[in-house]
Amino acid sequence: MTAPTIAFVCASNNPQILNDNLMRSPAIASGAYPLEVVENAPSAAQAYNTGLDRSAADVVVFLHHDVYLPLGWDALLRQRIAEVEATDPNWALLGAFGIAMDTRGYGPVWSSSINFIAGLMPLSPVPVQSFDELLIVMRRGAGLRFDEALTGWHMYGTDIVCQARAKGLGAFSVALPLIHNDGYKETLDGNFEAAFRHMALKWRNLLPIKTPVVKITTDARDLYKWRWNLWRSRKARRALAAPDARDPRDYARACGWMDLRPSLDSYAADRVNDRNTS
Structure with missing residues (x-):
């Protein structure tokens, strides 16, 4: 089977945040993958649909500009795609953080806004009812698009999962460790309530x-x-938060995520040993 092509799409309104975080990610900095940066879009849905239309890749990764992807993250994504396809070749979405059907959160992701690693570790793909929007992986063949009736920057991660569920397509949380250097947020803007009511009706x-x-x-x-x-x-939240002006590689190092490649090698060896002893 031919390996899927992968592209990245990011909506950004702040070049410094983009350069200090996402652009430092080895997979992005290397230029090995296409990256579409949609600047100053009126909404996340419009930005991501624009990026989707500009890309021809089999798999599109939609992510925030304040996300850092550690070394080896792209190879880990390919591994997770293969794991999902082994049981559900008709999958639509993968996410780095999602809420399972039993309402438990699955990651793991580190966030500066809360200063800890969030989410349980999924040992296999976990079906979800919603995603955090920090990173969403879409299989183009699923035929999904973001709902532009969501006019702000909220709930689109939940809406796209609901779309997949309505079409009988799989949406899963998988282990894709990353740094979300999002910083402290006092509150969310007024569009959050509008998005809530839109989703409740839809x-x-x-x-x-x-x-x-x-x-x-x-x-x-x-x-x-x-x-x-x-x-x-x-x-309490303000006191807990870590500084988002800090280099995200410092946080990746503290989490033990500076290089994800050894874990891939170990995982592959374990799978071989499992087959040999079964």
Whole structure:
């Protein structure tokens, strides 16, 4: 089977954040993969659909400009794609952080906004009901597009999973360790509530839907509860957050993720040993 071609798409409104984080990723800095940077788009959906149209790759990785991909991450992605295709050749989406059907979060990803590694370690692909938008992998053949009725920068990771589910296509969280150098956020902009209500109406037959931020319901009580908890915890969250101006490679080094290639070699050897002893 021919290895899939891979391209990257990023929406960015800040060249410094882009250069300090994503552009330092070895897979991107090497120029080995096409990268479409869509600047100053009015919404994530419009940016990503633009990037999708500009690319012809079999697999498209949509990611934030404040993400750092450690050395060997691209080879790890190819391995995860092969693992998913072994059981579900009709898969549509993979994500670095997702919420499983039982509402548990699967990563692992490190975030400067919370200053720890988030998510359980999936030992095999885990079906999800939503993704964090920091990184989403799409198989072009699935025929999905982002919903441009979501006019801001929220909920599109949940919406694209719901689209896949509605078409009977697989969406999975897989282990793709990375650094999200997102920094402390006091709150989210006003478009968040609009996105919540859009999703509650559009996918009412799937409710409730647990996202990485809030549970989507018809009456929005969880939205107001989340807002209250966000406001009440702001001082503690501000104190906890790590500085996002720091080189993301420092955080990758602290996580033990500076070079993911040895883990790939170890994984391959373990699989050979498993076959030899079975």
